[in-house]
Amino acid sequence: MKYFDYAATTPLDTEAAEVYVKVATEYFGNSSSLHDIGGQSAALLENCREELANLMGIDKNGLFFTSGGTEGNFLAIEALLSSTKKEGKHIIAGMAEHSSIHGILTRLKEKGYEITLLPLNENGLIDHEQLVHTIKRETILLILQHVNSEIGTIQPIDKIAKICKDNEILFHSDFVQSFGKIDIKRLAPLVSSFTFSGHKIYGPKGIGGVYVDPQLKWEPFFPGSSHERGFRPGTLNVPAIAAMTVAAQKIIAKLPEDLNRYELLRKAFIKTLEPIEEKVKIYQAADTSRQLANIIGLRISGIQGQWMMLECNRHGFAISTGSACQVGRQSPAKVAQALGLTSDEAKEFIRISFGQSTRLEDVVELGERIVNIVHAFEAAAVI
Missing domain, CATH: 3.40.640.10 (Type I PLP-dependent aspartate aminotransferase-like (Major domain))
Structure with a gap:
């Protein structure tokens, strides 16, 4: 995993x-x-x-x-x-x-x-x-x-x-x-x-x-x-x-090194989502100095976050639908309410967060897996 x-x-x-x-x-x-x-x-x-x-x-x-x-x-x-x-x-x-x-x-x-x-x-x-x-x-x-x-x-x-x-x-x-x-x-x-x-x-x-x-x-x-x-x-x-x-x-002691590495990982992950970019909405600050690079909050239009999390889990990736202290409740995450998301949009929210053991190749693989999951979901919906 x-x-x-x-x-x-x-x-x-x-x-x-x-x-x-x-x-x-x-x-x-x-x-x-x-x-x-x-x-x-x-x-x-x-x-x-x-x-x-x-x-x-x-x-x-x-x-x-x-x-x-x-x-x-x-x-x-x-x-x-x-x-x-x-x-x-x-x-x-x-x-x-x-x-x-x-x-x-x-x-x-x-x-x-x-x-x-x-x-x-x-x-x-x-x-x-x-x-x-x-x-x-x-x-x-x-x-x-x-x-x-x-x-x-x-x-x-x-x-x-x-x-x-x-x-x-x-x-x-x-x-x-x-x-x-x-x-x-x-x-x-x-x-x-x-x-x-x-x-x-x-x-x-x-x-x-x-x-x-x-x-x-x-x-x-x-x-x-x-x-x-x-x-x-x-x-x-x-x-x-x-x-x-x-x-x-x-x-x-590792703070400067970690900050640079997380910036690279964030850019790499977002780039892998380009095939489905019209469906992806990333919630982030426009000014990079106001954004922690190792946390990416996003939603994929038409796909519930909990389903995406379970699919990623099935393929060996542990991601989240939000704060661990909020997961399991029926109400959407507070950040969704604060951002003015609708109930359906809030249910599409997922969170990806990196740490010191996160490797570039794993980040790229996760992004590609999410793209494949979306394409499979769309193909199933057509049938």
Whole structure:
């Protein structure tokens, strides 16, 4: 099986796996315990925190470890809502946010918050003028992902952060798809909070983190929590944190090389689809600097995405119909709604995503296979 679903998850890096086993067996103490064995675990934990903070260009005092992006989004948003000094209960969010964000927004709406969702324009980006016009005196929080997980478009975090600062609005951004794929050092300090996840960067599943601006004074969502300075309850998974740190070091060291390679793979894949180009619609930013090259979101007119995914699977290619946290639901992916697709168009959506093990010949073979599947489908329809 040839894997093209790296936006959903990545295989665990070999060195990261070795570090996990070593830490789990040799630094097994609870990092909150006061004895020497606990102290060794705590020292390793803080070394990882400092290293990750350096890789991200942030103050380590604002970095907290979580079980991943979903928990991180929840805790970050709750922390920001507890810290805001501005009166109001209006929240603006992107319509195409991850399902974990929409779950939080549903809960907040039930608690009396007013929620405004912003669509994406034809380039898969938020319209700045629409954002500014949406802001009210009561607007206290903006929630907007850095990179969309289904089409790979990159929001201009710096410009949006300035709009938030000018209007005294806190800004949370989901960096799960961007950390390790884009240099975030310049952008990370501009937001009030952001989240990241280990399994998107060849680290373990079940580990991630949150950055909250240390200048903000927040209240713990879970009262009485002693871990991570009250940010969350539960004994920290130090082996997974150490493994994630190694994975982060490796992927960031390879960042320039990966960016160039993914650009080449993207161009090669799109070129192989030329025989059916009249049927293919690729959702991407017109400006390549606003597009993550390793995620390709598209639809093929007249062919349901789930059928295409199953046909590719039957021929040995693992692709996706969208975010893994959305797959299996009857409703279309949020990005389809944000782009203004009809229900039938949304059902045609598929996602191809590349990773460090993706080979050029496999990309070309996948493209050719999709072309053959479309031609076979058309021939069957005529009969």
